[in-house]
Amino acid sequence: MFGTAKKSAQEYANVGMQTGAIAASPHKLIAILLEGAMVAILKARKHMQAEDTAEKGRAINHAISIIDSGLRCSLNLKEGGEIASNLSALYSYMTQKLSEAHRHNDQRMLQEVYKLLSDLKTTWDSIDPKHPKYATAMET
Numbered sequence: 001m002f003g004t005a006k007k008s009a010q011e012y013a014n015v016g017m018q019t020g021a022i023a024a025s026p027h028k029l030i031a032i033l034l035e036g037a038m039v040a041i042l043k044a045r046k047h048m049q050a051e052d053t054a055e056k057g058r059a060i061n062h063a064i065s066i067i068d069s070g071l072r073c074s075l076n077l078k079e080g081g082e083i084a085s086n087l088s089a090l091y092s093y094m095t096q097k098l099s100e101a102h103r104h105n106d107q108r109m110l111q112e113v114y115k116l117l118s119d120l121k122t123t124w125d126s127i128d129p130k131h132p133k134y135a136t137a138m139e140t
Helices: 005-023 026-049 053-074 077-104 107-126 132-139
Strands: none
Touching: 026 053, 026 077, 026 107, 053 077, 077 107
């Protein structure tokens, strides 16, 4: 009749994430996408270690979807110049590595993409317009 506590908690988390995304600034949305892809890769690694091929595939596909349909689609190649072009190439590289990681069951490839996303997120967070250091620099 009622779902498990774990399922209910997951559904609650999903609603919270969706609500946060609706209220988020464009800058925050990119941070959410980066974080979501990183979480999906961590899940893929866990499933890879457990030899759960189906769940590993779902997690990797989720990460690829976030990178392709979220991060890459958010790029403005016309106005973004070289930075947007380089990010697009990096996202292509990431999705290729994730596909190879799935095919070859290679945790090192997952870790490589995770590290790239982590570095991007650190950089992205450092230029947050709401970050006190950035706001102070903009006011002077």
